[in-house]
Amino acid sequence: xxxxxxxxxxxxxxxxxxxxxxxxxxxxxxxxxLLAEHDLxxxxxxxxxxxxxxxxxVDVKALIEATTLLAPSLTRILANFExxxxxxxxxxxxxxxxxxxxxxxxxxALVAKVAPNSEAIYAMIETQFGAARLDALMTELRxxxxxxxxxxxxxx
Amino acid sequence: xxxxxxxxxxxxxxxxxxxxxxxxxxxxxxxxxLLAEHDLxxxxxxxxxxxxxxxxxVDVKALIEATTLLAPSLTRILANFExxxxxxxxxxxxxxxxxxxxxxxxxxALVAKVAPNSEAIYAMIETQFGAARLDALMTELRxxxxxxxxxxxxxx
DNA sequence: TATTGTTATACTCTATAACTATA
DNA sequence: TATAGTTATAGAGTATAACAATA
Numbered sequence: 001x002x003x004x005x006x007x008x009x010x011x012x013x014x015x016x017x018x019x020x021x022x023x024x025x026x027x028x029x030x031x032x033x034l035l036a037e038h039d040l041x042x043x044x045x046x047x048x049x050x051x052x053x054x055x056x057x058v059d060v061k062a063l064i065e066a067t068t069l070l071a072p073s074l075t076r077i078l079a080n081f082e083x084x085x086x087x088x089x090x091x092x093x094x095x096x097x098x099x100x101x102x103x104x105x106x107x108x109a110l111v112a113k114v115a116p117n118s119e120a121i122y123a124m125i126e127t128q129f130g131a132a133r134l135d136a137l138m139t140e141l142r143x144x145x146x147x148x149x150x151x152x153x154x155x156x
Numbered sequence: 157x158x159x160x161x162x163x164x165x166x167x168x169x170x171x172x173x174x175x176x177x178x179x180x181x182x183x184x185x186x187x188x189x190l191l192a193e194h195d196l197x198x199x200x201x202x203x204x205x206x207x208x209x210x211x212x213x214v215d216v217k218a219l220i221e222a223t224t225l226l227a228p229s230l231t232r233i234l235a236n237f238e239x240x241x242x243x244x245x246x247x248x249x250x251x252x253x254x255x256x257x258x259x260x261x262x263x264x265a266l267v268a269k270v271a272p273n274s275e276a277i278y279a280m281i282e283t284q285f286g287a288a289r290l291d292a293l294m295t296e297l298r299x300x301x302x303x304x305x306x307x308x309x310x311x312x
Numbered sequence: 313t314a315t316t317g318t319t320a321t322a323c324t325c326t327a328t329a330a331c332t333a334t335a
Numbered sequence: 336t337a338t339a340g341t342t343a344t345a346g347a348g349t350a351t352a353a354c355a356a357t358a
Contacts, residue, residue, distance in 0.1 A: 015205070016278065016290070017183050019297040024176040025224060026304040031173065041347070049171070060317060068181055073348055075318055097316040097357045122172065129303040134172070137300065140293050141175040147285040148182040197324065216340060229325055231341055253334045253339040 030121045038114055043069055045114070047077050048103070051087065052111045057102040059092065086110060186277045194270055199225055201270070203233050204259070207243065208267045213258040215248065242266060 028042065035045050050066040051058070058066075064074055078101065081087045086107035092098035103111070126134055184198065191201050206222040207214070214222075220230055234257065237243045242263035248254035259267070282290055 016294065017180055017187065019294050020176050020180040020183065023297045023301045024173055024180065026301040027173050027176065070349060071317070124307050125304055128307050129300055137296050138172065138175050141179045144285055144293065145179045145182040148281055151280050151284050226326065227340070
């Protein structure tokens with residue numbers, strides 16, 4: 001602390017997007033170093049999780065929807081994953097325009113390696129914040145997103 | 157809908173960071189086109205709001221903290237703002253290393269022009285989701301960030 | 313003609329390190 | 336020596352448009 005410290009900037013954390021960003025940054029601050037250890041970006045991890053969670057093999061379009069990435073971003077990420085042998089890719093025999101993506105053995109192994117740490121971090125947060133409270137918060141977040149999307153339809 | 161549609165990818169929206177991201181994207185989806193009209197990025201808007209909310213003129217360090225941007229990003233944004241005459245910049249006479257930043261008349265005018273639309277969007281969200289509920293959610297988000305930061309101190 | 317996915321391009325932010333000028 | 340801020344550099348995502356292959 002010196003004479004030149006000024007009053008901190010306040011009031012604009014009251015913005016909803018900023019509150020969401022701050023909360024997200026707090027959570028990801030724990031997680032990003034873990035991802036970096038495995039040479040994964042946040043977006044790459046989103047793709048891996050989506051692939052891991054998918055009941056079946058998926059096409060690029062489904063991945064775009066699940067990850068909210070743009071097509072060109074996803075194209076590059078998938079190219080990177082192919083180089084690293086994290087995914088297998090085949091052409092849909094029923095529609096040759098489509099790529100069918102699935103996690104390779106190596107890809108599954110990577111998810112299996114990272115995921116437990118992710119859950120440990122999550123558990124820490126649950127302990128600190130309260131499991132029931134966190135559940136309720138997640139529900140509210142989903143409802144909020146849904147409510148906003150409804151306003152989309154009202155004003156196209 | 158065609159024969160080739162597959163089961164949607166589920167389950168991983170249960171990730172906290174993803175829930176925060178999705179909610180944020182929903183909110184920002186309304187706001188980004190408005191910013192684009194004024195040639196502003198999300199990060200630039202964050203800086204403008206921070207400057208507008210600041211009780212006094214601020215230095216670069218305070219802006220970094222308020223916006224969670226990195227120094228090099230902020231340096232470029234401030235250079236851009238100077239070109240556009242949105243800010244005034246003076247050297248702190250008490251410490252010549254410091255830059256003192258404040259919004260120019262033009263900068264204040266820009267904030268004044270964009271902010272009402274921002275509030276209109278916010279009002280729409282409030283209506284759809286419920287004002288009290290939104291308030292409660294914001295409180296929870298702030299508490300969550302605080303709780304996570306407490307775990308930081310526990311595990312340095 | 314429409315759709316799937318890729319390529320091309322320009323811009324911005326992230327992240328780190330090196331550097332300057334003050335203190 | 337330490338701090339405030341800038342410059343340099345590499346890498347990755349955002350965003351649009353144009354494109355090839357397939358339907």
